[in-house]
Structure formats: C-alpha cells, structure tokens
Amino acid sequence: MPRYAAIDIGSNSVRMLAADVLPGGRIEQLASDREVTRLGTSVFRNGAISREAMDFVCTVLGRMSQAYRKVDVVGVRAVATAAVRDASNQAEFIERASAAAGSPVEIISGQEEARLIHVGVQSRWPHPNSRVLVIDVGGGSAEIILADNGRLTDAFSKPLGAVRLTEAFLEDDPPSPVQLDRLREFIGERLNPAVRKFGPKPCDRAIATSATAAALVCAVNGIPRARREEADRRRASSAQVKALFRQLCAKKTSGRAKIAGIGPRRAQIIVAGVAVLLECLQRFELPALYHSAAGVRDGIVADLAARRVGADQTSLTKEQRRVAERMAVKFAVPMKHARHVTGFCEVLFDSLKALHKLPPAWGKILEAAALLYDTGHFVSDTGHHKHSQYLVQNSDLPGFTAREKMLTAMLCRFHRKSMPTARHTAFQTLAADDKRALMQLIPLLRLASALDQGKEQRVKSIACETRDGVVVLQVTGTGKVDLELWAAERTGASFLQAYEKRLAVVRARR
Numbered sequence: 001m002p003r004y005a006a007i008d009i010g011s012n013s014v015r016m017l018a019a020d021v022l023p024g025g026r027i028e029q030l031a032s033d034r035e036v037t038r039l040g041t042s043v044f045r046n047g048a049i050s051r052e053a054m055d056f057v058c059t060v061l062g063r064m065s066q067a068y069r070k071v072d073v074v075g076v077r078a079v080a081t082a083a084v085r086d087a088s089n090q091a092e093f094i095e096r097a098s099a100a101a102g103s104p105v106e107i108i109s110g111q112e113e114a115r116l117i118h119v120g121v122q123s124r125w126p127h128p129n130s131r132v133l134v135i136d137v138g139g140g141s142a143e144i145i146l147a148d149n150g151r152l153t154d155a156f157s158k159p160l161g162a163v164r165l166t167e168a169f170l171e172d173d174p175p176s177p178v179q180l181d182r183l184r185e186f187i188g189e190r191l192n193p194a195v196r197k198f199g200p201k202p203c204d205r206a207i208a209t210s211a212t213a214a215a216l217v218c219a220v221n222g223i224p225r226a227r228r229e230e231a232d233r234r235r236a237s238s239a240q241v242k243a244l245f246r247q248l249c250a251k252k253t254s255g256r257a258k259i260a261g262i263g264p265r266r267a268q269i270i271v272a273g274v275a276v277l278l279e280c281l282q283r284f285e286l287p288a289l290y291h292s293a294a295g296v297r298d299g300i301v302a303d304l305a306a307r308r309v310g311a312d313q314t315s316l317t318k319e320q321r322r323v324a325e326r327m328a329v330k331f332a333v334p335m336k337h338a339r340h341v342t343g344f345c346e347v348l349f350d351s352l353k354a355l356h357k358l359p360p361a362w363g364k365i366l367e368a369a370a371l372l373y374d375t376g377h378f379v380s381d382t383g384h385h386k387h388s389q390y391l392v393q394n395s396d397l398p399g400f401t402a403r404e405k406m407l408t409a410m411l412c413r414f415h416r417k418s419m420p421t422a423r424h425t426a427f428q429t430l431a432a433d434d435k436r437a438l439m440q441l442i443p444l445l446r447l448a449s450a451l452d453q454g455k456e457q458r459v460k461s462i463a464c465e466t467r468d469g470v471v472v473l474q475v476t477g478t479g480k481v482d483l484e485l486w487a488a489e490r491t492g493a494s495f496l497q498a499y500e501k502r503l504a505v506v507r508a509r510r
Contacts, residue, residue, distance in 0.1 A: 220240040414438070
C-alpha cells in the first residue's frame with residue numbers, strides 16, 4: 001500500500017509520523033519526530049495562542065514537512081486538537097500552520113480525536129475479542145473511549161489535559177493539599193457522565209495512551225526515559241499508580257524529574273496527568289492499566305490506508321490501463337496471464353516498499369511492463385525481450401509520457417536473460433535514479449512472471465515478508481505448482497544482486 005504522513009498538533013507537543021502500511025495493516029515507521037511546544041499554555045491562560053508559541057510551532061512544522069517529503073508519501077493529514085479548538089485566533093494559526101506544514105491543517109473535534117486514537121490503538125495492538133477502555137490524557141483534553149470486539153462503541157472528550165489542569169489548579173510547587181483537592185473534585189465531576197454511561201468495571205482491559213501514560217508506566221517499572229519504547233504494553237496496577245501519585249505530589253518539579261521515566265519537561269505537568277489516570281482507575285474500578293505507544297498519528301496513518309488515499313498513484317489510470325491492454329491484445333499477449341502477472345507485481349511492489357524505497361509512481365511503470373513484456377513474441381520467440389522493448393518504445397500509447405514509455409520499454413527489455421551491465425549502452429545513458437529504480441523493479445517483474453510460468457494461473461496468491469534478513473515468498477496454489485516454484489527460485493540471483501538479500505520461495509501451508 002502507499003505510504004502516508006500524519007501530523008498531530010497537540011496542546012503540549014507536535015508529533016509527526018511517516019509510515020508504510022504493510023499487508024495485514026501493520027505500520028512500519030519511516031520517519032518520526034516529536035517536539036514539546038506547550039502550545040496550550042497561552043490558550044489556557046489568556047484564550048489565544050501567543051506569538052512566540054505560534055512562531056515556534058510553525059518552525060517545527062516546517063522541519064517535519066521536510067522529513068516526510070523525503071520519503072515520498074502519497075497522503076498527508078495534519079490535525080490540531082484541544083488548544084487550537086479553544087483559541088480565539090485559531091484562523092490565523094491554521095493559515096500559518098498549513099503553509100509551514102505544506103498541507104492543510106484541520107481542527108478536529110474531540111469525538112474525531114477519540115476515533116483516531118481508537119483506530120491507532122487497534123492498528124498497533126488489536127483486541128478483536130475484548131471489551132477495552134482506552135484513556136488518552138493529552139495536554140488539553142482527555143478522551144475516554146469504550147471499544148467492544150475492536151469496534152468503538154462510545155467516547156467522551158473532556159477538558160482534562162495535563163497542561164490545562166496544571167495551569168488552572170496547580171499554582172504551587174509542590175502543589176498544596178487544597179489545590180490537589182480542587183483538582184480531584186474537578187476531574188471527578190467531568191468524568192461523571194462517562195462513569196454513568198459505562199458503569200463500574202466496564203471492560204476486560206484498560207489501555208492508556210499518550211506521553212503521560214508512558215512516563216507513569218516507566219516510573220512504576222523503573223524504565224529510564226532513554227528506553228521509553230519498552231513501556232509499550234507494560235502494566236501499572238492501581239496500587240502502583242496511587243503510590244506514584246502520592247510520591248509526585250510530595251516533590252517539587254526538580255525532584256519529580258529525577259524519577260525514572262520522567263524528564264524535566266514532563267515533571268512540570270505529570271501531577272495533573274497522573275491525577276486523571278488515577279481517578280479513571282478508581283471511578284471505573286479498574287485493577288490496572290496498560291500503556292500503548294499508539295496515538296492520533298497512528299490512527300491517521302491507519303485511517304488513510306483503510307480509505308486507500310493516494311492508492312491510485314501506484315496504479316495506472318483507467319485510460320492508461322485500457323491503452324496498455326489494447327496494445328497487449330494487438331500483439332497476441334494472453335490476457336489472463338498478463339493480468340495475473342500484473343497482480344503479482346502489485347503485491348510485490350507494495351510488500352517490498354521498505355526495501356526498494358521507490359516513489360509510488362514507479363508502481364505504474366511496473367504495472368505497464370507486466371502487461372506488455374510478452375508483446376515481442378508476436379515478432380519472434382527468439383530474443384522476444386528485445387522485440388518487446390522496440391514495440392513498446394515505438395508504439396503510440398496515449399496517456400503515457402515519452403519518459404514513462406521509455407522506462408516501461410527498458411523494463412520489458414530486461415525481464416529475462418542478463419541483468420543490465422556496462423555493455424547495455426541504452427541503459428547506461430539513463431539518469432542515475434532511473435537506473436537504480438529499474439534495477440529494483442527488474443527482479444520483481446521476473447519473479448511475477450515466473451509465478452505464472454505455465455500460463456495456467458495455478459498460483460492463486462502470494463505473501464512476502466522479510467525474516468532475519470531473508471525475503472520469504474509464500475506461494476498458495478491449486479494442484480501442482482512445482483514449475484512455478486522452480487522458475488521463481490531461479491530469479492533469486494537477480495533478486496540478490498538488486499536487494500542484497502536472499503530470496504526464499506516456499507509453498508504456504510494449507
């Protein structure tokens with residue numbers, strides 16, 4: 001599938017994720033960034049985003065946009081949450097932020113934020129047969145989400161973010177007992193509607209997301225900040241959370257910062273954040289919570305993939321496909337075979353994106369070549385790959401640019417026999433990026449062709465993944481597929497040359 005980027009402009013930090021979504025829905029990170037901006041501080045104090053905060057966030061967004069552009073994403077969604085929802089100058093911020101991010105920034109509702117959090121958690125840690133309560137304590141709001149068998153059933157978004165609550169209630173350092181009592185009372189009042197709706201013990205598992213939850217789980221499990229990723233899926237009991245909250249309330253910011261997993265910036269707002277999580281545990285009568293590293297960013301990426309945003313960038317347009325198939329028919333290419341090979345090419349191109357790292361448009365070149373590489377048989381079976389190159393290069397293909405036609409012809413040329421070498425002068429005159437891309441695509445076309453070696457479509461489906469440095473291709477077929485397996489294995493040398501990884505072709509277990 002295509003690769004996507006997500007930007008989450010929160011009240012405490014801005015986060016960016018660029019990722020591939022692999023078969024099965026697993027997200028593979030390509031680039032990631034996070035910057036604490038405290039965007040919500042001025043909003044929660046004065047009702048507007050300060051000039052300094054706006055300038056800083058826009059600088060951060062500019063840096064992040066450069067990072068995701070380097071990996072050629074085909075879909076981007078940038079969202080702003082609680083602080084911008086509440087800001088009186090949100091229109092100015094959105095205009096400037098959109099320009100800096102290179103993509104429109106949208107203000108999302110609390111319900112949409114909750115939905116994206118749920119989608120993100122499900123994408124990274126599915127619970128298809130459980131009732132789960134997801135709690136996300138951000139900088140400006142907290143989302144309380146109930147999911148049943150993987151489906152969101154209800155959600156509440158409340159003004160219970162760690163930055164907002166710290167600004168409103170915790171003036172002293174450490175906070176006074178009166179301030180803490182007021183804080184707990186406010187949290188309890190805001191949670192009442194969710195408690196009445198969901199009832200006590202509403203779930204099989206409670207999952208807490210966001211940096212506050214990560215810091216909490218790190219603290220109770222003795223995980224240092226440098227290894228915070230180890231907190232993913234780790235547990236914190238209600239008793240541990242209660243003990244940590246007492247410890248945090250008794251210390252100044254400098255003392256809190258010395259606790260494992262809590263740095264100097266998080267120490268400033270951790271009391272309010274843990275107070276919300278503790279109140280949730282107590283009000284819902286939950287024995288423990290588990291941390292998930294998923295969040296809005298993961299939800300955006302998974303949602304873009306589910307809606308196949310930008311998928312057309314890796315595939316020929318309807319007009320291009322019609323033109324290519326018409327040429328294939330003209331030169332007596334067996335179309336069942338050509339379409340079957342094309343399907344294998346699409347799977348291989350998507351599954352191996354993390355290895356070839358090619359822009360999505362190269363998927364179109366591979367698709368066109370899969371339809372046309374056998375046209376040369378019309379001239380002669382001998383050297384038909386060279387005849388295919390000539391026919392494609394010199395045919396009228398409306399909808400294809402001259403460059404697309406030339407690259408498709410070159411890919412047809414090398415679908416068999418030797419890989420490109422110094423003696424292939426036409427190949428050597430290509431731009432360096434085009435030569436590299438073709439070297440990555442040639443083994444994929446050869447492999448796809450081999451998987452229908454007998455032209456009888458005996459191989460029905462394939463799955464491809466990398467294990468311990470070896471690319472494993474699992475083949476599912478009907479009847480005997482020994483010929484196809486043998487032909488696929490013979491492409492291993494060209495695959496190794498292009499990818500520097502061994503190819504293992506195995507028949508999938510029934």
